[in-house]
Amino acid sequence: MSQDILAGLDIGTTKVCTVVGRAEGEGRLRVEGVGVAACHGLQKSIVVDVEETVRAVRQSVEEAQHMARAEIRAVCVGVTGEHIRCMNKHGTVTVPSGRISEEDVARVMASTAVELPPGRVLIGEPIPRGFAVDGQSGVRRPVGMVGTRLEVETHIVTGTASFIANVVQCVEQAGLEVAHLVLGPIATGELIATQAEKDLGVVLIDIGGGTTDVAVFVDGSIAFSAAVPVAGNHVTRDISIGLRTPSESAERLKRERGAAMKRFIAADETIEVVSAGTGERLRLPRQVLGEIIEARMVELFSLVRAKIEESNLYNRLAIGAILTGGGSLLTGTVECAQEVLELPTRLGRPSGLNDWTNKVDSPMFSTGVGLLYYAAHRPRRSNHTPPRPPNFTARLRSFFRRLSGGNEVKVKREA
Ligand SMILES: Nc1ncnc2c1ncn2[C@@H]1O[C@H](COP(=O)(O)OP(=O)(O)OP(=O)(O)O)[C@@H](O)[C@H]1O
Ligand SMILES: [Mg+2]
Structure with a gap:
């Protein structure tokens, strides 16, 4: 029997991504549509421009709906950020x-x-x-x-209430209902890490544009989650400043000629750098690019390591680390992580799915597909139910009331 259509909505610092599909039974997932819209409405995973974010959400949802030939009313939304x-x-x-x-x-x-x-x-x-x-x-x-x-x-x-409320507001303004709100790396980890890896101990590291998410799984389930405010865009900015080149050419240099470790670059190789302002083309040793990138990537993984150590779970990571997110596509990132974290490391991407789109097999789609996977494994309302339920904040409040046996939740402390 055909299952309800489900959707994962990943509102990232560089892009909004909607992934549409269905559960196929036995835990399998069929991906039927994907939509991606460039978005400049977030900084370090926090909404700073509602209008731009709503536009990008609408655009990515329309594209995914069109591809899947299905209408989406409710989405599973991922959130993250240093405030988590x-x-x-x-x-x-x-x-x-x-x-x-x-x-x-x-x-x-x-x-x-x-x-x-x-x-x-x-x-x-x-x-x-x-x-x-x-x-x-x-x-x-x-x-x-x-x-x-x-x-x-x-x-x-x-998370910080206002940051979360702004994400929910953007989704609702785009005409969608929030079926689930979940920490992005929890959903991503459910998809990307195998049960055996989660049983033995593994850390999922999602290197995005604005933040790097860290999720530690031990004894089969999530044990620690955090976010580090350094990711791929910081690398691009460093190149742009260091080589005095516009950010578009810095981004291109990073993707095409960059490496996370200088030692991956031969000493005699050169790169052509366009100077910001004059447009003059300079030839520089490619290792200069490697030096700039390595400094930032080592900082990034040192911050990640500090977070893992803070959780006291470092010694429980028998499997090691899984890298994902667009930032993990940089050449030599696995090796850099391995050295700084001192853990065996592999790349993770959504593979082995029944992917009708032939598009999502990339670390950039791990969170979008992870959110779809999360929705497929949780009881939820149908996407085709016409009446709008009470808004998400009201539902959160009622959830809390249920949890606290009908009493208002009072203020105490948080770990
Ligand atoms: N081939 C590549 N080589 C190096 N970096 C890449 C490559 N492709 C994408 N990136 C980088 O990946 C980052 C974007 O990754 P991703 O799409 O996972 O981010 P996001 O989900 O939008 O952001 P965030 O998760 O921080 O909110 C950008 O910094 C981009 O430069
Ligand atoms: Mg992301």
């Missing part, structure tokens, strides 16, 4: 009946609800990392099990 914080919470309830029901699971999940400071909101719903029944950990699906004590550890992600 995460924490793992532990909760316990007793099970009076002696057999665990769905209500018991809902109660133990609710027991991990946190009180957020003003100006912070929950992103997505708390993610169960694992359950324990009568002290026995490692339980994935406790419903139906016999036991009297149910425990859970959840992963909770929060």
Whole structure:
């Protein structure tokens, strides 16, 4: 039977990308449409121009709809940025009946609800990392099990309320409903990292234009998430300033002649650089370009390493690192990551899907496809339901009320 059409919406610092498809059963995904619109409405993953962002969202959705020959009403939206914080919470309830029901699971999940400071909101719903029944950990699906004590550890992600509200506002102004709001790297990691990698410990590093997202998976699920405010656009800017060349030629130099490590460039090679202002063409050693890029890439991976170490999970990464995002396309990036992080590293991209578009097999589409994948694996409203549900903020508030047993959530602290 044909499943409902679903859509992932990745609002990035360089582009907005919509990926449309359907779940095919057995966890498989069919990608039927993709739309990409250049966007200058964000800086470091924060909306700074609503009008421009709404335009790009509309454009990318129209393109994806046209390709898929389907209408999209609701989208799974990814957010990220340096304002993101995460924490793992532990909760316990007793099970009076002696057999665990769905209500018991809902109660133990609710027991991990946190009180957020003003100006912070929950992103997505708390993610169960694992359950324990009568002290026995490692339980994935406790419903139906016999036991009297149910425990859970959840992963909770929060962000700055106004930043999140601006993203939701852009999506709603583009005429779409937010079916899910999720931290981009969580959705990307679900798609790009295999279950075995997540079981053994892996860090997903999404190098975008404005931010580099970090998501650590151990024991099968997300354990830590963060974002670093350095990514591909910083490299371009450094080249532009360092070689005094316009940003378009800096971008071209980076993609065509750049390398993340100087040692990948032979000492006798040269590049032609157009001078900003005069338009004069200069010939320079290509290694100069390598030096500029290497300095920034080493900084980027040092910041990523510091985040991983901060999480105390560095020693749990038996698999190592997976790089994705457009910034990972730079020559020598895997080797650079490997040296700075001191972890085995591979490139990740959305492959092995039933991709009718033949377009999404690139690290630049990992988040867009990841968001579609996330939507396909979560219960959701149909894309064809005509009445508009209450707006997303209202739903978030009602979710919190449910979590806190009907009481208003009071302000306390956040990890
Ligand atoms: N072939 C390439 N070589 C080097 N860099 C590349 C290449 N292709 C794209 N990039 C870089 O990838 C970055 C864009 O990546 P991506 O599309 O994943 O970002 P984004 O999702 O729009 O941004 P963000 O995730 O930060 O919000 C740009 O900085 C661009 O220069
Ligand atoms: Mg991105």
